[in-house]
Amino acid sequence: MKGKKGKKTPTPPPQPEENLAEVQEEPSEIKIDGQMMTLSDSNILNTNQITGYKNKGDSLFIPDDASSILLEDEEEGMIKVAVLTQEIVVDGLSNVGCSACGTKQVFLNLSLPGFGLQDISLLQKYIYLQKLNLSYNSLSELSALSCMRYLIELDVSHNELTSLLDFQPPFGLQEANFSHNLIESMPDLSAYNHLVKINLDYNNIVAISGLKDCKSLLHLTLSHNNIEEIGGLDKLKIRHLNLSYNQLTQIENLDTVLELQELDLSGNSIFGLNGLTSSSRLYSLNLEGNQVSSLSEIQHIDSTTTLRILNFLKNPIVNEEEYRKSVIFAMQQLSELDHQVVTVEEKVAAVNLFDPPAEVQAALDHITHTVYRFLQPSKIYESTLPSIEMPYPMLVLTGPQACGKRELARRLAQEFPDYFGFGISHTTRVPYPGEQDGKDYHFVTPDHFQILVRQGCFVQTFKHDGCLYGLTLDAVESVAKEGLACVVHMEINGIRTLKNTYFEPRFVLLLPVSSEAHRERMVERGVYTEAQVNYVTQQRKAMYQEVNQEHPGFFDMVINSDKLGEAYDRLRQLVMDYLGTTDLTNVEGESVQPRLSTTENKDESSTHHTTMSAHRRTWSRPSFQGESATTNDLNSANNKAKLESRKTPVEEASIRRRQHAAIEAVEGFSPSVYDDLFRRPMVPMTAPGMLEGSPMAQAASMYQDPALLAALYPGMTNENFEVGMAQQINGKSNTKSNSSTPDSSNQSQVASSGLSGLSSARGFSDQESGKEGKCKEAIEPSALSEQVLDLTALSDALESLRGSLKDSSRTITPLAPRLVQGFDEWLGIGRDEGDRGGANTKPVVPSIPTGGRLTVE
Ligand SMILES: Nc1ncnc2c1ncn2[C@@H]1O[C@H](COP(=O)(O)OP(=O)(O)OP(=O)(O)O)[C@@H](O)[C@H]1O
Numbered sequence: 068m069k070g071k072k073g074k075k076t077p078t079p080p081p082q083p084e085e086n087l088a089e090v091q092e093e094p095s096e097i098k099i100d101g102q103m104m105t106l107s108d109s110n111i112l113n114t115n116q117i118t119g120y121k122n123k124g125d126s127l128f129i130p131d132d133a134s135s136i137l138l139e140d141e142e143e144g145m146i147k148v149a150v151l152t153q154e155i156v157v158d159g160l161s162n163v164g165c166s167a168c169g170t171k172q173v174f175l176n177l178s179l180p181g182f183g184l185q186d187i188s189l190l191q192k193y194i195y196l197q198k199l200n201l202s203y204n205s206l207s208e209l210s211a212l213s214c215m216r217y218l219i220e221l222d223v224s225h226n227e228l229t230s231l232l233d234f235q236p237p238f239g240l241q242e243a244n245f246s247h248n249l250i251e252s253m254p255d256l257s258a259y260n261h262l263v264k265i266n267l268d269y270n271n272i273v274a275i276s277g278l279k280d281c282k283s284l285l286h287l288t289l290s291h292n293n294i295e296e297i298g299g300l301d302k303l304k305i306r307h308l309n310l311s312y313n314q315l316t317q318i319e320n321l322d323t324v325l326e327l328q329e330l331d332l333s334g335n336s337i338f339g340l341n342g343l344t345s346s347s348r349l350y351s352l353n354l355e356g357n358q359v360s361s362l363s364e365i366q367h368i369d370s371t372t373t374l375r376i377l378n379f380l381k382n383p384i385v386n387e388e389e390y391r392k393s394v395i396f397a398m399q400q401l402s403e404l405d406h407q408v409v410t411v412e413e414k415v416a417a418v419n420l421f422d423p424p425a426e427v428q429a430a431l432d433h434i435t436h437t438v439y440r441f442l443q444p445s446k447i448y449e450s451t452l453p454s455i456e457m458p459y460p461m462l463v464l465t466g467p468q469a470c471g472k473r474e475l476a477r478r479l480a481q482e483f484p485d486y487f488g489f490g491i492s493h494t495t496r497v498p499y500p501g502e503q504d505g506k507d508y509h510f511v512t513p514d515h516f517q518i519l520v521r522q523g524c525f526v527q528t529f530k531h532d533g534c535l536y537g538l539t540l541d542a543v544e545s546v547a548k549e550g551l552a553c554v555v556h557m558e559i560n561g562i563r564t565l566k567n568t569y570f571e572p573r574f575v576l577l578l579p580v581s582s583e584a585h586r587e588r589m590v591e592r593g594v595y596t597e598a599q600v601n602y603v604t605q606q607r608k609a610m611y612q613e614v615n616q617e618h619p620g621f622f623d624m625v626i627n628s629d630k631l632g633e634a635y636d637r638l639r640q641l642v643m644d645y646l647g648t649t650d651l652t653n654v655e656g657e658s659v660q661p662r663l664s665t666t667e668n669k670d671e672s673s674t675h676h677t678t679m680s681a682h683r684r685t686w687s688r689p690s691f692q693g694e695s696a697t698t699n700d701l702n703s704a705n706n707k708a709k710l711e712s713r714k715t716p717v718e719e720a721s722i723r724r725r726q727h728a729a730i731e732a733v734e735g736f737s738p739s740v741y742d743d744l745f746r747r748p749m750v751p752m753t754a755p756g757m758l759e760g761s762p763m764a765q766a767a768s769m770y771q772d773p774a775l776l777a778a779l780y781p782g783m784t785n786e787n788f789e790v791g792m793a794q795q796i797n798g799k800s801n802t803k804s805n806s807s808t809p810d811s812s813n814q815s816q817v818a819s820s821g822l823s824g825l826s827s828a829r830g831f832s833d834q835e836s837g838k839e840g841k842c843k844e845a846i847e848p849s850a851l852s853e854q855v856l857d858l859t860a861l862s863d864a865l866e867s868l869r870g871s872l873k874d875s876s877r878t879i880t881p882l883a884p885r886l887v888q889g890f891d892e893w894l895g896i897g898r899d900e901g902d903r904g905g906a907n908t909k910p911v912v913p914s915i916p917t918g919g920r921l922t923v924e
Pocket of ligand 1: 466467468469470471472473492493496527528529531536537538556557558559560561562
């Protein structure tokens with residue numbers, strides 16, 4: 068309702084019929100003198116409120132006083148009392164209490180709504196009134212109230228007042244309702260400094276003014292007026308402000324109204340929300356029926372953390388795409404939007420839509436690609452099909468942009484062409500100078516990329532700087548069918564997706580430590596904007612650091628990538644350690660192709676190639692200290708053992724290397740890169756894993772070394788140590804197994820398998836025979852489970868080793884206790900139940916194809 072209003076006919080108050088006054092039969096018992104009274108029976112004082120309107124024809128209480136005049140309103144069919152009489156007043160009085168001075172009993176409330184009163188001069192003597200209701204009358208001035216010094220609440224709504232509070236200010240007026248009058252301006256109200264709440268709805272006010280000193284004012288409502296600007300509220304403590312249905316076009320001058328909690332600006336013509344930025348305590352904001360059209364306006368209120376209730380109904384903004392989710396995403400603090408409760412599900416959906424956590428994004432990517440792949444006809448690949456027990460071998464180098472991962476991946480593939488092939492990703496970005504299609508990336512158009520997505524070609528995809536990246540299954544397969552492990556580079560987002568797949572890549576993080584060096588490398592390339600450089604060297608790098616710190620085991624290895632040469636050396640060392648190659652430089656210091664080092668190895672290698680070429684290509688599955696092998700691993704190992712009558716040079720080198728590592732561990736040599744990698748907290752292992760990773764296995768390998776044996780057990784040879792150890796273990800084991808309870812036998816079986824079973828790489832187990840060069844048959848998994856283990860035997864073995872370490876005249880270096888400690892952990896001695904070892908006990912280097920690039924001779 069806008070525009071100037073004319074003289075109003077008061078509408079009847081919305082009161083039910085029952086509220087009509089009932090006649091007090093014997094009011095004469097109350098002597099009313101002014102507002103004071105004397106009582107004979109206080110019960111009589113239950114005076115009801117009078118409603119002065121009544122439909123024509125109904126009986127109406129009319130006081131006996133002859134001076135009452137009935138007027139008939141033809142138009143509305145109402146009858147109203149126009150002149151106030153003592154009796155009317157008497158019937159309107161209620162709530163007896165102490166007068167303000169505390170000496171008299173007085174009526175505190177007077178309620179005379181809907182009498183059509185024009186003159187209330189009779190009320191002048193009711194000076195003790197505290198609550199006065201004169202709503203629904205025809206009053207045009209209130210001077211009679213000047214005597215009511217103790218008035219606290221005044222309701223003069225629905226009258227014909229043209230001015231506000233035009234009487235002598237009562238001492239403590241707190242609430243005033245002047246709504247539905249004809250007031251056009253707000254006078255200076257500084258005298259009403261106790262005013263807490265004032266309602267000026269439905270007037271003709273054009274500007275907010277006169278409130279400067281109303282320091283107590285908390286509620287101000289000025290709805291349905293003609294206000295065009297928000298103002299005059301400077302530094303007030305208003306908490307509830309209603310300016311709905313005015314002529315406002317913008318939100319302004321509210322930045323000093325710091326206590327504002329509830330703001331109703333509905334029914335205006337507001338376009339923007341920029342005036343609300345500093346409304347830090349706002350709880351409810353009603354903007355229904357305005358002109359807010361852009362979602363970007365949300366930014367002005369999204370930092371208002373206290374905001375819970377928001378209403379944008381009937382604004383163009385609600386037609387914006389994903390409007391509700393966008394608002395909820397920007398303001399997750401909301402509990403109600405557009406009169407609808409905001410549910411937790413909506414909040415999660417909004418976050419997942421606009422800023423999905425990396426894990427969610429990766430899961431979605433994985434689902435997308437898997438579903439699209441299933442929709443395609445199934446494809447038979449040339450190489451061994453990937454499966455859970457035999458996934459494609461992959462090494463993934465990761466890190467922030469320009470950390471050098473791509474270059475290192477390429478170098479690895481170049482230097483170890485018999486073992487690694489570079490997996491080429493697809494991208495929609497344009498090639499940088501010098502980049503070649505099909506070599507650095509498969510450069511494709513966005514449309515082509517989408518076609519590949521729908522064809523289910525990708526294993527994972529990643530969006531970065533508006534460009535799409537993706538690794539296809541074919542890219543991996545094209546490397547795999549060559550008999551090589553695929554080395555790829557990608558950002559962490561891709562890794563998260565890969566972790567959802569059945570692939571089991573090893574992940575090496577290349578992390579620039581010096582931001583300056585990283586920055587320089589990026590700037591040197593000359594292809595990145597300043598903003599990109601800043602983002603990558605700061606946020607992106609920090610994110611990698613955080614993941615690495617907070618999720619131990621997420622990356623299998625971390626290499627400082629400040630100096631690419633050094634980083635590559637470390638990576639290369641890692642690979643060489645694994646491959647068992649030792650020397651990659653010739654006498655002149657030139658780098659040579661890493662081949663398996665010794666002459667005899669070369670011969671074996673060629674024999675092996677020939678042998679292998681007769682079979683289907685398979686992948687070796689090297690296992691390491693602490694690796695947790697599964698039955699599937701064992702199966703594949705056993706199958707492989709059947710196919711190959713002898714170990715590959717790679718495996719033999721691996722055995723030697725680990726023997727060496729065990730010796731070093733006891734002697735206290737500094738560990739190699741490779742050792743560092745696998746010396747991680749122990750985790751519960753399956754039997755073969757226990758064999759490989761167990762301290763017992765380390766001990767088993769130790770006694771293969773005569774030098775070490777002599778040092779630890781002077782005078783003892785390989786043979787008699789072996790016999791002694793075997794007796795110690797087997798003898799106890801047998802004894803125990805005979806008398807074991809069902810529970811203990813169960814436990815025993817596992818560990819016993821660990822002692823005597825073979826690992827997939829058969830690293831230590833072949834040596835257990837103690838006869839060099841004599842290969843032991845692989846043990847069937849079923850056979851493993853039949854063997855019996857006695858943990859006591861292991862304890863005894865531990866004690867014996869402990870004792871020998873203690874007694875040894877050699878100085879035990881700090882590394883030696885670590886081995887003993889390993890026994891303790893393995894046996895569960897002193898292990899805290901809550902202390903879960905890192906899950907990362909896999910080898911960093913992926914499963915390496917045994918044959919390299921095999922050719923049938
Ligand atoms: N399939 C993929 N999945 C996820 N990330 C990928 C993929 N392919 C490439 N990336 C990564 O996307 C980022 C951007 O690649 P781009 O080649 O444009 O960057 P670059 O500046 O050359 O960086 P870098 O030198 O690290 O490769 C790089 O970090 C890159 O490793």
